[in-house]
Amino acid sequence: MKIGVCVKSTPDTAITRFKYTSGNDGIDAAQVKFTVNPYDEFAVEEAARMKEAHGGEVVAVTVGDAGAGKVLRETLAVGVDRGVHVDAVNTDSLATARLLAAVARSEGFGVLFCGKVAVDDQASAVPAMVAELLGWPHVSVVTAFSTDGATFTASRAVGGGVEEVVTGALPVVITAERGLNEPRYQKLKDIMAAKKKVVGVVTPESLGVSAADLAPVVTFSAYADPPERPKGRVIPGDAAEAARELVRLLRDEAKVL
């Protein structure tokens, strides 16, 4: 079975300081170090494990510019056999979803793993759209997954310690939650072997997706920083007195009590 996994190139939030483009309508990508979206790493790992258990081929797909294609290569050292880089601009979630769905259809994936959210736009929209476009079921925020090759069982942590177990028939779109697995390390041996693996570059046209299909339905008008956090306040005095004052402030000023 071919196992698909969607990979987005997102800013490395650990080291990146964001700057806006001059019109405040985007992030200045030149200032950013991109890496694999952290939740997609769980998706990649799950795909790799599924292949190890059942055989098949793991194909990672990304939509984006040449930089995204380069980030996609990182997954070739952690269990992905082949990459597909759709050379296109990420305009909005629906356009991206159309391209990913077209790849899933032409490759004939049995399962498509995605991260539950991309840490840049935080939209969580693409996987559900892909499933809808394909007519496949979609299970989100999955923390455990298994399959026998025809059907699947997926668990979702729905809050309050409650676990929801979903079963169904393949093909399916699964989005990975933290805890689904522990992504493996890129070992040098695999890093070297990855150099020989292929990332195929495809265009929207070759996938049969027209410019009209890709016309954005969402436009981004402006970005702004959240308001700066006001300075903290120290309440002097002995503990009992300070506690009384704290309660008064929480009630009268912050109005949270």
Added chain:
Amino acid sequence: MLDLFHDDSHRALAATAARFVDTNIRPYAEAWEEAGSFPSDLAVRAGAAGLLGPTYPESVGGGGGDVFHGLVVAEALVRGGSVGTAMGLGSHAIALPPILALGTDAQKERFVRPVVAGTRVAALAITEPSGGSDVARVRTRAVRDGDHYVVSGQKTYITSGGRADYVVTAVRTGAPDSGHAGLSLLVIERGTPGFTSGPPLRKMGWWASDTTELFFDDCRVPAANLIGAENFGFYAIMANFAQERLLIAATCVAMAAEAIRLTERHVREREAFGRRIGDFQVIRHRLAEMRTREAEARSFVAVVAERHRRGEDVTAWVAMAKNAAVSACSFVTDAAVQLHGGLGYMRECGVERLYRDARLFAIGGGTTEIMNEIIHRFAPTSR
């Protein structure tokens, strides 16, 4: 700069090592240093991440990389905040190369593969109470008896001495006065009757690493554990020193970088006489000197490593690189303590530990004086 010679594979391995260190070492570094040891399953995790043998051949489970892959991992381990852990985890880096160079396939399979996987620990035991610099003085004797050697003697200051399953041991197989020509390397396995290790020695630094004495009391070791030919042990030991000393040098450079990082942060935050101490010119200049010494050492080590990678004879260069890196590291860690003031003398402070840990590198892996002897002997003569 070291990274002048890096390609994507070095950067990818650096990312792996950084991720491993951030999740498996840094959060616990201080506790392990205070406790004087690190958990034994750390090696298993490091092995699974491919960090215990990046430069060893794939046929024994290694990464098949070049010297820079080794240096990248050594640097990342220092950033974990416990040099002792890095050294304990890496004790095989001096023990395995003679086996890789001269051992049989069976020996590699038995002694190298499980160590690279992290399920067994290896150490190298040369130094004896009677001396470490003068390797020709090794007194531990191994007398052939059928298909065994009977080993008696004592070693000291052995890194991972208490943990090691396999101790690659320098023994005298020749006559007592045979000097260099009468030494051999034997792998002595934990559990062999007559082999014991002492309690952890109490040290100035490297606290998380266990350093012990080893005792061999008529210990019967299979002759199959002899590495290479009998009486060729000295050459087996010497053959490996280039890579080991480059690793030490890279470790020193990384420690200097770490001390600079901590100091930059401190002088930005600490205030005296109405301003941040980093705004005093004398402090800025001291930091500039620290950066310069670190950059000098880093560049030199990189160039020597590259010459080594190209297959040149770097015996003298490597000795110079070790001394230069040790000297830079000593200077920088000393200045780092100074710029931290009283805090720099406190155990809670990272530079205090770096300062203590740095001191060993002028002694271990061949002292500065011995390096100078090597430079004298092997450096190309000037016209």
